[in-house]
């Protein structure tokens with residue numbers, strides 16, 4: 001079988017993957033060499049787990065948003081110091097890098113995620129400086145029907161691909177938000193201290209809102225220009241701070257936000273802000289909100305957004321991100337499936353696809369490498 005190897009400089013790709021004590025994998029070694037890697041296997045074989053492992057090569061809690069402890073292989077959990085680890089050699093825009101992510105457990109029972117880059121321990125948030133990883137999972141099928149928090153996370157991951165500093169900024173904002181809530185719960189403390197904290201919170205909050213607006217404008221340009229089998233999506237942010245930025249300079253919004261925070265102290269600190277914002281998505285051809293579209297149409301909208309984001313990220317980074325598409329093919333009709341395969345190949349980044357039905361991926365033929373997953377192992381075919 002002829003396999004399209006990842007030889008172009010404009011692609012992020014996992015070239016070597018090692019797992020230990022990760023979910024159902026005791027230890028796993030996989031060295032893919034293709035642009036498209038297809039994972040097939042029965043329900044419960046370990047396909048999603050493998051994608052989750054790759055998602056830990058980026059900041060955050062991985063594609064399941066799991067607790068670190070739940071990722072540890074059950075059989076290893078009895079050993080109080082055992083942790084899980086993902087190690088990979090990934091081709092990035094500047095050549096191959098060694099990345100790692102692991103759970104370290106101290107004897108006192110606290111869990112910590114460690115990230116490594118070329119042998120050095122680094123903060124997990126810095127992984128997005130090196131490579132991009134994006135995913136679509138079956139859980140995200142409910143994205144337009146759920147409350148705003150998962151859409152906000154989805155939005156912030158989109159922004160992260162275009163602005164690697166976004167994760168650090170969101171983290172800073174959320175820390176000051178929590179710190180302020182605690183201070184207010186405990187009686188408020190020193191007003192000068194509280195004001196300083198609110199000023200910091202306003203600064204990071206406005207930076208978060210501004211980055212979201214900028215990324216969305218870039219994405220919308222690509223979405224509007226896209227042609228093909230996926231619907232045109234219209235994205236907008238519903239958020240007070242984001243909308244203030246429509247007609248006021250950032251410095252002014254910052255002082256207004258700080259004033260709003262000071263005013264809301266007496267209401268137990270309940271304050272509006274970027275932690276309440278929502279992402280709205282419309283199917284433009286049908287002129288309908290995504291939530292009112294069919295399941296398949298919602299999936300197609302998500303794919304359209306993800307493809308546009310991957311293109312935007314490829315432009316910015318000079319390398320298309322790694323895409324993890326868990327069970328995406330099964331939800332599409334054959335025409336859209338072929339269109340997705342064509343888009344993925346054209347993007348140039350490495351894509352991992354999964355499914356129980358190998359036949360769905362036959363159109364990829366020699367352009368994909370097939371991996372059979374099962375019994376705690378994953379083996380390249382051929």
Ligand SMILES: Nc1ncnc2c1ncn2[C@@H]1O[C@H](COP(=O)(O)OP(=O)(O)OP(=O)(O)O)[C@@H](O)[C@H]1O
Pocket residue numbers: 022023024025041042043044045046047048049050070071072073074075356
């Ligand atoms: N911490 C853990 N330790 C051991 N096994 C685990 C752990 N967490 C999950 N598993 C098991 O890993 C197995 C594989 O799960 P995974 O979700 O990867 O399957 P899958 O191949 O994606 O299946 P499906 O086709 O149903 O989506 C499951 O049987 C699950 O119970």
Ligand SMILES: [Mg+2]
Pocket residue numbers: 047048049326
């Ligand atoms: Mg699965």
